[in-house]
Amino acid sequence: MNKVKVSIVGSTGYVGAELVHGFTSHPGIEFMYLTSETFKGKKFSDIYPVFRGVCDKTLVSTEEVSYETIAKDSDLVITALPHGVSSKVVPELIAGGCRVIDHSGDFRYKDLSTYEKSYKLEHPHPELLETAVYGLPELYRDQIKAAKLCANPGCYPTCSILALTPFLKAGLIEKTGIIIDATSGVTGAGRKEKLEYSFCELDESFKPYGVTGHRHSTEINEQLSFMAGDAEGKSVTAAFTPHLAPFKRGMLASIYCRPSALFENVSTDGVRDVLEKHYANEKFVRVLPKGVMPDVKNVNGSNYIDITGVYDEDTGLIKLFSAQDNLGKGAALQAIQTFNVMFGFPEETGLGTLTRGV
């Protein structure tokens, strides 16, 4: 069988590197171009010595190899670019004939004004918002199959949406008053030369950030509203607060919500039952046994998301907890899952045994 030709535009950030990592054990692809403007001419393994002997491909700049050529020579291009850049590059790639998975926020919204308000940018190609598919296979598997453009979800949105969807879809929780308190490892901030992300500033630290108006809030709320049956994407307004913790990878969401009148005899068993039934056939969503809590160490390096929930009798709240690797199910490995759906591979191809072990 011919291998699928895959290129990565912006391959030397942490998402790009994890894409390379994930795809190296995928039997169905070959890399066409790995691009980097900063490191063009160097080998990928010069930038990430961990890949020496595993991926020594030479990096090219998009000045040397145009987007047109990349599009022409590739079946799929994965873009790992900043928002505002993707919105210009992606349309060019699609015009060139390839399919695209994009990692920025530029194609994740259906509502243009929500995007423009959240990102404080005018969108140069709003027509693509309609056809782009939100690349969360557990939600949009069928649309992904034929999609020309998939917008890979944000890390916090994936972690939050997968925990809440089974309850919102079934109307079992109230749409208002949802609180999402989430914590990310430092790779979530990207590969940056900034003092605030230096080892000495972050080791033995823990703090909230972006406590109002974080961009992922609106992405989360639009999708949660869709899940709640609101085609306008406005009915759910969860409060979202991210924190930064001293570990490299991993993300945990602790979510607080209220059962609706439809949730009969709500109990911890009942909450877990909803999760287990909803995700019975999902390979990468692991509903944990009663009493076992998600821990980032158990999902890091993999495409798994671990979820559980309890009903707190003292307060009448449902508490949901979900953990994933921010670069795995929260970014690059989810993109590979989406790739598998787009190109007809079994969904776990290249991902099935990928874990970090001890």
Add this chain to the structure above:
Amino acid sequence: MNKVKVSIVGSTGYVGAELVHGFTSHPGIEFMYLTSETFKGKKFSDIYPVFRGVCDKTLVSTEEVSYETIAKDSDLVITALPHGVSSKVVPELIAGGCRVIDHSGDFRYKDLSTYEKSYKLEHPHPELLETAVYGLPELYRDQIKAAKLCANPGCYPTCSILALTPFLKAGLIEKTGIIIDATSGVTGAGRKEKLEYSFCELDESFKPYGVTGHRHSTEINEQLSFMAGDAEGKSVTAAFTPHLAPFKRGMLASIYCRPSALFENVSTDGVRDVLEKHYANEKFVRVLPKGVMPDVKNVNGSNYIDITGVYDEDTGLIKLFSAQDNLGKGAALQAIQTFNVMFGFPEETGLGTLTRGV
């Protein structure tokens, strides 16, 4: 001036060690007895080599030196014992004539049934619950001055109560629906030979625990209710969820609540104004400048608690954030602050310049 004679019962746990640490720079005390059943006969600095040359006092067991003798020879005894043990030892010490600061949960409650339900123990000396003073100087300074027995608050309660008190006292937030999502460093679990607290299990990990029925819930709620003017201690039922993060010391609480009708023109400035006014004269409560978030690294090693708050227009919620050292303001150093109040020292004696620096 005569020095105050201080003994520590159970001195080799992390709280005991931080008491020794804090008191070594206090000009007004001398240690009488440091007790340890496990390490009797050894020097304190054999157990904690960091103290070599700073505190080399020999540890005694309470079989060698009876509680009666300890009480007789000491002006103050600080007990750092497990709950259920303190409730038996403390009355004996008080009967012996000394004053006591206790670190367990045994004397923190006013309502006996709440204690007995939370700790699943019958209290052998319920009469002391009435006279014991909750050792949070910012709340009970006057009662502490004359107290025979102070119950040093739990770490999570201190962190939560100090953030919420200004709002509850003024009736500015609703008493229901408060959510406290908190994270602690590993010293919070004590000095234990357990696999779950081993380096290999906790490095690069992050998880919730005790997600329903954690003992600190009831302690928090009783005090919050008092602050809200409810002498029964029942009206506030905040939902509390702790998490364990890979750092040694430090604790952060992220708190979500709703402004009441009394909070006019609620805004971030308004929220911060409430905090700043309430704590204007408190040395150890630092209300952070607008835009600066609490971070455990900035309070570790000190008796400070850093607090801030925002009003989130999108959801109508007030979000409060507070950080302290779980062994500092959350335990041992708060006990020294309380000691200063009890024995008439300026409140910052021995604590004023105590920070960890970079």
Add this chain to the structure above:
Amino acid sequence: MNKVKVSIVGSTGYVGAELVHGFTSHPGIEFMYLTSETFKGKKFSDIYPVFRGVCDKTLVSTEEVSYETIAKDSDLVITALPHGVSSKVVPELIAGGCRVIDHSGDFRYKDLSTYEKSYKLEHPHPELLETAVYGLPELYRDQIKAAKLCANPGCYPTCSILALTPFLKAGLIEKTGIIIDATSGVTGAGRKEKLEYSFCELDESFKPYGVTGHRHSTEINEQLSFMAGDAEGKSVTAAFTPHLAPFKRGMLASIYCRPSALFENVSTDGVRDVLEKHYANEKFVRVLPKGVMPDVKNVNGSNYIDITGVYDEDTGLIKLFSAQDNLGKGAALQAIQTFNVMFGFPEETGLGTLTRGV
């Protein structure tokens, strides 16, 4: 093709878990038994939730399934047992007809008295020392092919021997005065309920340990002597000093030695040239480009060992540096490499793309 039947005796320690991790992506094996005396009846993924959905095999005790049965039903048994236990169990397994890879020190020595002095034990089956093959494929590939019993090397020995072998074999360094200063992550100490390995004791710590008489000294020296052409195994007496550092996995050796008269025009280029030529055909030994230093983060999760060297003109010393994952090339993944040699698989089967990524 029939899959090779593999059992792991002592599967729930960190080495056992990494064996399971490595073998899950190996196409040529199936697990017969995973044994655990402590956790029998539980699933492997109950002990290590990271493996949920990846390896849920039920653990059996060797009381339920005898060594005889295990040996009969398996083509290969890998033992991850303490020294002194392996020496009793392994002969029984071999008598039962299977081949064995053992992880203890019990079969690593050729000289009985060196073993007995190092481990302070009498060896119950000294006859096996002769036929056991030291399971370092880069040194003993041919003997491993037909070996009934392979003794998987210690982690420090692998890291030290692979760096020094090219020089000792060619007589390019002096056999005396070699100094090996090495540092290990905490998994090297095993999965233990000990205070000294607790997070609070090891986070932000760094210290030497076992600074004289560490068992790996004699293992290193016997093999280095063999490499130097001394069949008695006594001529090299390198000084070895281990340190413990606050990371989970990874090991680095910094090695100091003197060029011999045979090393003409010694220089950094010359030192690197020796390494590159010697390891030109070795898949898992990566000789790093000039100026790039080994770092544990680049080998963790993989079977790679990264090596480089410099000549220090100021002192006339050669400095060699090697890094590996203590559980990877230092233990479990090296055992899988050895397994591939024993059973005729291409050496990188299941290991070729195994890295940790970012």
Add this chain to the structure above:
Amino acid sequence: MNKVKVSIVGSTGYVGAELVHGFTSHPGIEFMYLTSETFKGKKFSDIYPVFRGVCDKTLVSTEEVSYETIAKDSDLVITALPHGVSSKVVPELIAGGCRVIDHSGDFRYKDLSTYEKSYKLEHPHPELLETAVYGLPELYRDQIKAAKLCANPGCYPTCSILALTPFLKAGLIEKTGIIIDATSGVTGAGRKEKLEYSFCELDESFKPYGVTGHRHSTEINEQLSFMAGDAEGKSVTAAFTPHLAPFKRGMLASIYCRPSALFENVSTDGVRDVLEKHYANEKFVRVLPKGVMPDVKNVNGSNYIDITGVYDEDTGLIKLFSAQDNLGKGAALQAIQTFNVMFGFPEETGLGTLTRGV
């Protein structure tokens, strides 16, 4: 008593911040100027929020307040500037009439050519090399008392020199073949916006760096030669290799050397005896009990250096181990000790009880 007027030039690096930290509990000083070119006009506690309420002094630039003014208004100026900058600023300050403690390498050498070769700079004021005193109180206490300019030693040199001095002074070890293998926490690299010091690059990493020609080599060797009685400063050529480990603060040196013929009946007891006798009256050098190894966690936050040694019978080597806080005894707190000597305070003033506790 009048307080000593102290200014810090370059106060917002990690050394500057630790100077502020240390001096805040010193009863005999007041800060005149804290300078920062980058952060002028801000409060010190804006840059380091840990100091809020402890040191809120406003930072000034040396454009606003000239070196002449700083010198005139201060009894002591401490410079924490890069090498090459100090060599120009310090002479100006001294000309202005104040005394100076400098943290760069610019005044640490007696031999001009060694400095110029090591730092690849021409020295603008070589005449000061003669009168500058190497600010290591345990070696040069008497000269420090009257010194106009003290050159605070490098961190690696302090850690290495204090371990070896007792042996070299007594002629008990050979002057050749000494090997110093040392490891530092990340604050040693300074407060820098560089990718290589980012959390994601350093967490779970460990590597050597500067493996030949590190500047501290020549500083170490000049001082060790002086200790060995060689006024030329050339006879000792220890090999020095630094490593970078994932903790913020702390430094450990593992040192290998050979006993000379003068060391009769060399043994571990004998080695420790030399250390104990030499340092019997030194407050900040703690010779550890037999069997206890130095650990950075036990010295961090303090001015202590912990030292021990063993004799390794198998190899005939003496192994010495020393640990200190790289910012403490390795930099800022040692400067305060030196300050105490210069200005006639008891040497432990402000430092005696300074430790990090648990």
